[in-house]
Amino acid sequence: MKNKYLFLFFFIALFLGCRSETKEGKMLSVTIEPQRYFLENIVGDSYKINTIVPAGVSPEIYEPTPAMMMNLGKSAIYFKVGFLGFENAWAENLAKNNPDVKIVNCSEGIDLIYGEHYHHTSDKPDKGEGHALLPDPHVWTSPKTARIFSENMYKALVEYDSLREEFYRQNFLALVQRIDRTDSIITRLLMDIPSRSFIIYHPALSYLARDYALRQYSIELEGKNPSPAQMKALIDTARKEGIEVVFVQQGFDMKNAAVIANEIGAKVYRINPLAYEWDKEMIRIARILAGKEE
Ligand SMILES: [Zn+2]
CATH class of the missing domain: 3.40.50.1980 (Nitrogenase molybdenum iron protein domain)
Known part of the structure; x- marks a missing residue:
């Protein structure tokens, strides 16, 4: 009899343990600092946010260190801008080596500008960069596109951590208000x-x-x-x-x-x-x- 209760207790504890295991404390990765701004507005301090490209470094030519690739591999989600620098090369690598990391393209659904944007090609002649077939990657520099950009982050988060959907939704709505306010000031x-x-x-x-x-x-x-x-x-x-x-x-x-x-x-x-x-x-x-x- 006693054993049975003990077993039940253990089972409940295990069940509660699982239930209370939120996804907090996990790491999320972004490519650039403005993305961290949007994401922090949505998640608060529930997650550690890792920015791949250090401040003051051009994301267009940056290649992550092995330590940074490790961090990327430990992340629950990697939010890429979409077409910035070598992002897609990292994402490909990531998908191959860490298939559990969810990769989100924040430029999804944005009306992209083609044919005007080029990059320095002299030092990276073989990486396929520098031709105008790729869209202009700087989609976060307009409030109108930043709104879609942030929504892509929000949707991916809710899909990943649906238990906290309401919390994210409230934060996201506040972020949209802030973006709208920036839009009207501009x-x-x-x-x-x-x-x-x-x-x-x-x-x-x-x-x-x-x-x-x-x-x-x-x-x-x-x-x-x-x-x-x-x-x-x-x-x-x-x-x-x-x-x-x-x-x-x-x-x-x-x-x-x-x-x-x-x-x-x-x-x-x-x-x-x-x-x-x-x-x-x-x-x-x-x-x-x-x-x-x-
Ligand atoms: Zn550029």
């Missing part, structure tokens, strides 16, 4: 601006430009520094369109940007579309275009 800022055209070193703001009727001109052409003739053509365009803003992303060369800005009487601004505080940086970029930032 819309208001860009309503009446000196010029709808701007110059940028690497064309990372294509989605922002498309969604807010701006024109983006990149200094880099097909992933390379421009020739003197191309520089001259860009300066001519800039004069015609009254461009006042030249953006340079962190980690990119200032020299050509400074030459152009000098020629056309524009100002060079350092921006970081890879910043963790996504909303702040997006609003700052719009403020610069509106002539409201020093």
Whole structure:
């Protein structure tokens, strides 16, 4: 009799033990910091979030260390941006070696821009990068696309950890509100601006430009520094369109940007579309275009 109760107790304890084993404490991986921002807004501190590309490093040419690949392999879910740098090579590797890690493409369902985006190819000639057949990967740089981007994260999370669906849903709705607020601030800022055209070193703001009727001109052409003739053509365009803003992303060369800005009487601004505080940086970029930032 006693044994029977003991057995029952053990069984219940085991059952409760399983029940209470939430998926908290597991690791989730993302490629870049703005993704960590979206994901943290949805999961709070229920998960450890691992960003693969360190701050200040270009995700377009970054290749993870073996330690980072190990972390990736231990993750419950890997949220890739979609088409950024060598992400798909890592994802392929991951699927082969750690088939349990769920891989989510955050660009799914976004109306992608093709044919305008190139990367530096000189140091990686054989990896198939640098041709315009791949879509422009910087989908997180517009609130309109960031909404779909975050929804992809939310849906994958709920599918993985359905016990906490309500918690994630509330957080996701709050995040959407924040994105909507960023959207309306940017819309208001860009309503009446000196010029709808701007110059940028690497064309990372294509989605922002498309969604807010701006024109983006990149200094880099097909992933390379421009020739003197191309520089001259860009300066001519800039004069015609009254461009006042030249953006340079962190980690990119200032020299050509400074030459152009000098020629056309524009100002060079350092921006970081890879910043963790996504909303702040997006609003700052719009403020610069509106002539409201020093
Ligand atoms: Zn790029």
